[in-house]
Amino acid sequence: MSKGLDDALLQAHVRQDLSALVDLYTKAADVVEDLDAECFYLTHAYIFALDFGDARANALHVRLVHHGREA
Amino acid sequence: MPDLVSLNAVMQPVAVARGLPNDHYVSEETFQAEKAEVLFGNWAAIGFGRDLTPGEAMPIDFVGLPLVVVRGREGGMKVFQNTCRHRGMILVAEKKSVGGVIRCPYHSWCYALTGELVATPHVGGPGHNTHQDIKRDELGLVEIRSHIWRDVIFVNVSGTAPAFEDYAAEAIALWAEYEDKPLVAGENSTFQFDVACNWKLAVENYCESYHLPWVHPGLNSYSRLEDHYHIEEAGKFSGQGTLVYRPMISEDGRRFPDFEGLSPKWETGGEYIALYPNVLFGVHRDHAYAIILDPVAKDKTREHVSIYYANEAAATGADWAEMRAKNTKMWYDVFEEDLFVVEGMQKGRQGAAFDGGKFSPAMDGPTHCFHQWVASQFCPDAVAAE
Numbered sequence: 070m071s072k073g074l075d076d077a078l079l080q081a082h083v084r085q086d087l088s089a090l091v092d093l094y095t096k097a098a099d100v101v102e103d104l105d106a107e108c109f110y111l112t113h114a115y116i117f118a119l120d121f122g123d124a125r126a127n128a129l130h131v132r133l134v135h136h137g138r139e140a
Numbered sequence: 141m142p143d144l145v146s147l148n149a150v151m152q153p154v155a156v157a158r159g160l161p162n163d164h165y166v167s168e169e170t171f172q173a174e175k176a177e178v179l180f181g182n183w184a185a186i187g188f189g190r191d192l193t194p195g196e197a198m199p200i201d202f203v204g205l206p207l208v209v210v211r212g213r214e215g216g217m218k219v220f221q222n223t224c225r226h227r228g229m230i231l232v233a234e235k236k237s238v239g240g241v242i243r244c245p246y247h248s249w250c251y252a253l254t255g256e257l258v259a260t261p262h263v264g265g266p267g268h269n270t271h272q273d274i275k276r277d278e279l280g281l282v283e284i285r286s287h288i289w290r291d292v293i294f295v296n297v298s299g300t301a302p303a304f305e306d307y308a309a310e311a312i313a314l315w316a317e318y319e320d321k322p323l324v325a326g327e328n329s330t331f332q333f334d335v336a337c338n339w340k341l342a343v344e345n346y347c348e349s350y351h352l353p354w355v356h357p358g359l360n361s362y363s364r365l366e367d368h369y370h371i372e373e374a375g376k377f378s379g380q381g382t383l384v385y386r387p388m389i390s391e392d393g394r395r396f397p398d399f400e401g402l403s404p405k406w407e408t409g410g411e412y413i414a415l416y417p418n419v420l421f422g423v424h425r426d427h428a429y430a431i432i433l434d435p436v437a438k439d440k441t442r443e444h445v446s447i448y449y450a451n452e453a454a455a456t457g458a459d460w461a462e463m464r465a466k467n468t469k470m471w472y473d474v475f476e477e478d479l480f481v482v483e484g485m486q487k488g489r490q491g492a493a494f495d496g497g498k499f500s501p502a503m504d505g506p507t508h509c510f511h512q513w514v515a516s517q518f519c520p521d522a523v524a525a526e
Contacts, residue, residue: 087239108267116248116261122240139259139269140276 070097087121090114095129108138115139142170142518146496150515154508159496160515165338165489171438175203177517178417180297183307185419185432187293188446189217190325191235195253197242198235202295203435207284208232209293210242212253217288219295220255220281231281242281255281291323291448292419292430310373311415315423317406321399323428324455329447329468335479337486339435340514342443343414345482346431347506349380355477370505371413375513378506379413379420387426388470390463396426399450414506416513426450429471439486445475 070078074097081089094114098107111133118126133139146161163170179202186202192211199222200207208222208231222231229246241250241258250259257276264271285296287304289312294304301307312319335342345351349368352359364384371379385408387395399406402425410424420431427449434442447468449455454464488494499508 105267109262112261112267112269116243116250116259119241119250119259120239120243122238126240133269138267 070100074100087117088123090117091121091123091125091129095125098132104136108133108136111136112138142173144519147515147518150496150511151519154499154505155501157499157508157511159499159508160340160511161496162489162492162494164340164514165486166438168438171338171435173518174514175435176298178514179203179435180205181517182301182417183287183294183296183304184417185292185430186219186295186434187432188325188330188430188444189288189291189293190330190446192217193237195237196235197232197238197253199230199232202297205297206230207295208242209286210238210253217286217293218253218255219284219286219293221284223282224249225257225279225281226260251281255283257281290318290421290428290430291325291446292432294419308376308415310376311413311421314371314373314377314413315411317402318399318423318428321401322451323448324450324452326427326447326449326454326464326468327456328461329455329464331445331468331472333443333445333475333479334436335441335443335482336439337441337482338438338489339418339433339441340510341482341485342431342433342441342478343416343418343420343510344507345478345485346412346420347378347380347414347510348504349382350500350503351481355481356474359474371411372506372509374509375516377413377415378509379411380506381409381411384408385410385424387424388463388467390466394463396454396460396463396467397450398425414510416510426454427467431475441482443475445471447471 074093078093081093091114094110098110098114101107111129115126115129115133118129130139143161149158150160186200187209192198192209194211194213194215197208197210200209206222208220210218224231224244226249227246229244231242231244238253241252243250248261249257252258257279260274261269263269263274285299287294289308349365353365367382367384369381371381389395406425412422414420418433422429427447429445429447432444436442454460
């Protein structure tokens with residue numbers, strides 16, 4: 070993960086900006102090559118989307134199920 | 141354990157009975173016993189429906205039991221134990237609007253507003269959100285039996301009480317005329333008192349009219365003692381009624397709209413009952429109220445008062461704001477007048493020689509009715525002597 074993305078994530082956590090966290094964790098998942106790392110970030114994006122009631126939760130759920138990481 | 145010999149004296153007819161012994165007011169052990177038998181074993185009041193809009197969750201500490209009340213998107217209400225099924229973390233620390241799910245702040249296990257466990261992040265290792273031994277359908281939030289009546293949220297923690305409609309059938313029948321009427325929460329019509337007394341003393345004082353001329357001389361100027369009658373339903377509720385209720389009239393001659401379709405009884409009638417264990421209700425032709433007694437400790441009670449009107453205009457309209465404020469102030473002043481007596485009775489029960497007290501057979505029937513009910517919770521086979 071780039072330092073810029075890492076910093077943005079930390080700032081979004083401080084602001085408790087759930088929408089930004091969904092976006093940034095999804096970006097983090099998209100730039101890593103390791104499947105476990107991708108699913109780690111996808112999981113965070115998915116949980117914050119659920120918490121926020123964000124429709125992006127559906128697509129994130131599909132990705133996790135596709136990788137066998139979610140029911 | 142409460143003293144069963146003393147409780148047997150409570151179960152006697154009012155003319156010869158004694159009141160509940162001191163330990164029901166000053167003993168931590170008896171307070172804990174009452175918590176289990178009286179408060180958790182019956183339908184107890186914990187909050188008002190008015191306090192939650194759809195999608196909101198509100199934590200309530202009920203005698204140490206952490207609860208969360210959730211109003212679903214469609215308006216239905218549920219009560220859960222406010223405890224994550226994973227590590228026992230408190231889920232909702234303060235009232236909030238729930239965006240999508242209730243997420244535990246510790247490891248982010250997520251629950252739907254209906255209580256189902258819907259997500260368990262990393263539960264099978266990093267990035268693995270399932271595990272064969274984590275069965276989500278067995279790990280939903282623990283639901284507590286709940287029911288709403290007259291905007292009061294009731295819970296039966298033990299799960300053993302009859303259905304609320306049966307438990308409160310006589311009270312519902314008493315005020316059947318009001319059952320199908322709108323009950324609209326008044327704006328700026330709530331207040332609280334923190335009182336240094338056991339919760340039962342607030343019930344007992346509310347039940348009887350005996351004290352009115354002494355403690356509420358203002359009320360007595362038009363509603364004399366002889367204008368009141370006892371309301372007693374053994375094992376259920378008790379209280380008092382008045383025959384001379386007069387609606388408040390504004391300086392320009394207006395009065396709050398009535399609940400529609402009431403019988404002539406209510407033109408000058410008002411009734412006030414304690415539905416056991418811990419909620420006090422009042423009804424009149426033009427407004428009603430509920431008082432929830434939160435038993436904070438053996439000698440501390442928080443009284444939550446909420447006033448209701450017959451329609452939206454009266455409850456929230458700007459035209460009625462001044463009248464509502466006046467009505468709220470009137471009830472605040474009346475209930476405040478009661479505080480020194482309930483706190484005084486609490487202090488009086490530090491006197492070890494007090495034997496529970498001698499009832500007036502003519503005037504204390506409703507209070508004795510409540511004492512008998514409390515006593516019967518500890519000796520369920522006892523039959524109240526007539």
